[in-house]
Amino acid sequence: MRRKKAELWENQTCMLHHNNAPAHASLLIRSYLAKHQTSVVSHPPNSPDIAPADFFLFPKLKTTLKGRRFQTIEASQENVIRELRDITESVFQVAFQQWKKLWERCIASRGDYFEGDSA
Numbered sequence: 425m426r427r428k429k430a431e432l433w434e435n436q437t438c439m440l441h442h443n444n445a446p447a448h449a450s451l452l453i454r455s456y457l458a459k460h461q462t463s464v465v466s467h468p469p470n471s472p473d474i475a476p477a478d479f480f481l482f483p484k485l486k487t488t489l490k491g492r493r494f495q496t497i498e499a500s501q502e503n504v505i506r507e508l509r510d511i512t513e514s515v516f517q518v519a520f521q522q523w524k525k526l527w528e529r530c531i532a533s534r535g536d537y538f539e540g541d542s543a
Contacts, residue, residue, distance in 0.1 A: 441465040441523075443475045474526045480519040484511065 440457065442448040444467050457464055467475065488507050494500040 441467065441475065443467050443478070468530050474523070474530060476519055476523050479526070480522065 440462050441464070447453070485504060485507055489503060492503070494503060
């Protein structure tokens, strides 16, 4: 964030959403975010697939890289980075709209589990 969206970082107008993975909830991470006054959007415990990486990014990467073999970790990393860079801004905007829709459904269900497209 600091490099890509410096103005948001400096103005402290960005919000971070991540799932409740132990690495994200560690004291070290929480302290860093508090120190830099980063707003964190809480992740509801009954909605593991509401994180954009889970419903958008990882499936997209799996689809484009499926069946390909890489000889080294570096080759794998290069291909993942290339695929990430090929995702257009408009595709990310659609994913963001999906994320907002999921959050609205989560709020409407008061954090209870929901599945599928019907509310």
